[in-house]
Amino acid sequence: MKALRVLLTGLSVLLPAAAAAQDFPNKPIRLIVPFPPGGPNDIIARLVGQRMSEITKQPVLIDNRGGQAGVLGTDAIAKAVPDGYTIGIVSASALVINPTMEKVPYDVTKDFAPVTLVTTVPEMLVVASNVPAGDMKELIALAKAQPGKLNFASAGVGGLPHLAGELLKLTARIDIVHVPYRGAAPAINDLLGQQVQMAFLDLPVLLPHIKAGTLRPIALGAPKRAPTSPDVPTTAEVGMPDLLIENWYGMIAPGGTPEAIIVTLNRVANEAMNDPQVKQKLADQGLTVAGDTPGHFRDYIGTETQKWARVIKAAGLATGK
Numbered sequence: 001m002k003a004l005r006v007l008l009t010g011l012s013v014l015l016p017a018a019a020a021a022q023d024f025p026n027k028p029i030r031l032i033v034p035f036p037p038g039g040p041n042d043i044i045a046r047l048v049g050q051r052m053s054e055i056t057k058q059p060v061l062i063d064n065r066g067g068q069a070g071v072l073g074t075d076a077i078a079k080a081v082p083d084g085y086t087i088g089i090v091s092a093s094a095l096v097i098n099p100t101m102e103k104v105p106y107d108v109t110k111d112f113a114p115v116t117l118v119t120t121v122p123e124m125l126v127v128a129s130n131v132p133a134g135d136m137k138e139l140i141a142l143a144k145a146q147p148g149k150l151n152f153a154s155a156g157v158g159g160l161p162h163l164a165g166e167l168l169k170l171t172a173r174i175d176i177v178h179v180p181y182r183g184a185a186p187a188i189n190d191l192l193g194q195q196v197q198m199a200f201l202d203l204p205v206l207l208p209h210i211k212a213g214t215l216r217p218i219a220l221g222a223p224k225r226a227p228t229s230p231d232v233p234t235t236a237e238v239g240m241p242d243l244l245i246e247n248w249y250g251m252i253a254p255g256g257t258p259e260a261i262i263v264t265l266n267r268v269a270n271e272a273m274n275d276p277q278v279k280q281k282l283a284d285q286g287l288t289v290a291g292d293t294p295g296h297f298r299d300y301i302g303t304e305t306q307k308w309a310r311v312i313k314a315a316g317l318a319t320g321k
Helices: 002-022 040-056 068-078 092-101 136-145 160-172 184-192 203-212 259-273 276-284 294-315
Strands: 029-033 060-064 086-091 112-128 151-154 177-180 198-202 215-220 246-254
Touching: 029 040, 029 068, 040 060, 040 086, 040 112, 040 203, 040 246, 040 259, 040 276, 068 086, 068 092, 068 246, 086 092, 092 160, 092 246, 092 294, 112 136, 112 160, 112 184, 112 203, 112 259, 112 294, 136 215, 151 160, 151 184, 160 177, 160 198, 160 294, 184 198, 184 203, 184 215, 198 203, 203 215, 246 259, 246 294, 259 276, 259 294
Parallel strands: 029 060, 029 086, 151 177, 151 198
Antiparallel strands: 086 246, 112 198, 112 215, 112 246
16 A cells, blocks of 8 residues: 555656656746857857747747856756746856866756757957958967067856866967956957957958958868858868867756656757758758767766866866865
């Protein structure tokens, strides 16, 4: 009799969850973007989220929550109800870099349910229009002639653009000063205003300014040139093959979200990002659609954590936990 009561209790818990998963989604989904509007994370979320809304016939509402290189918004995902109605598209900084550098308010392995890798995007090194350097050789020479005088902007402490600048310092053996911002958009504003001299940032947010001639491209941190910027050499082509910097963005849900709901989110997200129009719009922004399984994305996060932990240690950036 006792065993029967335990069984019935278990079924009473599982059956509502199964019913909820089968009916998912039946109301609006909140898609958290841990950065301000206008940056690459925001661009990706709006393109993919709009198509997801069309597929599910439910609104996908973008919720921008900038701060701490994505940590604040990512923490909001961790603390949300694990029912699939709050998800996020986040960058490597929040899931890999910041947790390696410092104490964050969440545990990446326990507090999140990976859904899918969404896109990868190379970082491009650009300089402000008043910087007297037209290529990598000239920029390094300028930095060595003025140690500690040139600044590089980033989208926040611990973000991949920050680590890209640190890797540039280590690789080129130059002394440049990091200036963090609350996202890519404000960093670009100060680059355009010549308040900072250079930055490694995601290609999509730089393309309009490169095409307009208001920012000067130096090199692309990718194995091959970008179709959207065919005249810009790769870091390998300018003699710095170890300076390979590719950012990525992935979809996550709060830890404990039912597996059936994760499977549905994965299917819908992959269908959305592989829609021909969405895929082309992402490609026009310099983004490569990824798309994978929840398990593969979890493994990918682990591999990336190991990779950037080596850079963080070499640069002396770990602040303790």
